[in-house]
Amino acid sequence: MAAVVESFSLYYQNRGHYEEAERLCRAAAPHVESDKLAKILADLYFRWAENLMQAGNLEQAVEKLTALKNYAGYLDDPQKGQVPHKLARCYREMAARAETVDKDVDHAVLLYEKSLAACDEPSTRIALAAIYAQKNNKKKAVENYEAVAAVDANNLEVRHRLIELFLDLDDIEKAQVALSELVDKERSFENYELLAGLNLKLNNYAGAVRALEEACSLKPTAALLRQLIATLNKWSARLQQESKTQEALSVKGHAERVTEKLEALLKEERKNEPRPETAKSVWNPGSPPVSIISSRNWLVRGSLTPEGEIKIKNISGAAVQDLTLTAVFWDNTKRQNKGSVVLPVASPTSNAFAPGAEKTLYFSCPNIVAEDHHLAVMILWKGKFLKEFPVVKQR
Secondary structure: OHHHHHHHHHHHHHOOOHHHHHHHHHHHHHHOOHHHHHHHHHHHHHHHHHHHHHOOOHHHHHHHHHHHOOOHHHOOOOHHHHHHHHHHHHHHHHHHHHHHOOOOHHHHHHHHHHHHHHOOOHHHHHHHHHHHHHOOOHHHHHHHHHHHHHHOOOOHHHHHHHHHHHHHOOOHHHHHHHHHHHHOOOOOHHHHHHHHHHHHHOOOHHHHHHHHHHHHHHOOOHHHHHHHHHHHHHHHHHHHHOOOHHHHHHHHHHHHHHHHHHHHHHHHHHHOOOOOOOOOOOOOOOOOOEEEEEEEEEEOOOOOOOEEEEEEEEOOOOOEOOEEEEEEEEEOOOOEEEEEEEEEEEOOOOOOEOOOOEEEEEEEOOOOOOOOOOEEEEEEEOOEEEEEEEOEEOO
8 A cells, every 4th residue: 555655646746746645645644554654755745845945935845844854764865864954955045035135134043043953054154143243243243153163174264254253352362363273274464464463462472473474474574574573672571571581682682683684675675766756646547546455365275266355445536437457367387377357346337436435356267277386366457467466375
């Protein structure tokens, strides 16, 4: 009898008549062994839920997946393990719709929490953390980002968000710890410069010196070397107060060596100094209407496609109606162009780029690159070179 019920159930399912298949199973219940009927119902509800998800009927899919919990033990692998993930996905997509279409953020939070209850997945946590951050509930945002960082150590975007939140909360110690973990995987000038500042706030002179030296190794500047010298001198004075004379002398000697490096750098800069020009009081229409405020370019470990983002500001003093930039991925090892991407900023059919406004542009390389090569991103405006930035390889 069970084989006959299963055969007719599949017949109805293959024609999309899932309600008929369910009625058949219910009617046959008194005549079929409970375990065999449970197996037929488990397969029915699984296929029914999948069909509803594909059709976008998420609420009904949730009903079937919830009903399936009573029969999940009768499913074969891998379907058995997929049930909580499918239920979490339904709630997550419903939450996204509530947030973006219905503009009901509170309902979205409720649905994201249900998604987590079904299956704790990083994508749900990230979406929930973003909402909490927007609602200015930074502690809840931190809680969710920390949960993601704990299970995905290589999710560097989450680590960046955590650091920003810790700084907003004025939790310098946690920001320092999070940033120390980040620089182990993403060596960049900006990261080390920020880490040095945090270490100084914590009176961690040794940590500040290490961070400043790493920053100098990536991009030596006079300002950074001066900061390193000042930090070394403060550290030496602190050691002297603690009667650690030998250590104080050692640190003082280090400061003197850095001073020599600074003098050499300044001498080189003076040699290359351009002749002074008359200062211009207004923006020249022949020059770029934007300045690049910041840039992050990276190559994820195991990936062959570098990515990047730049933050630009309108410095022209007027609304820009038509503007595009170009990001060129350059292989410094082979001295080859590895592809370029057009970055639209404003066009006659879109909103103008307001004076003083800022905008972040994301981009990725259209071609694959050699992982062991030295890579860079060049930003162009009307074919003219603006700036070049290194691509950081995430370890």
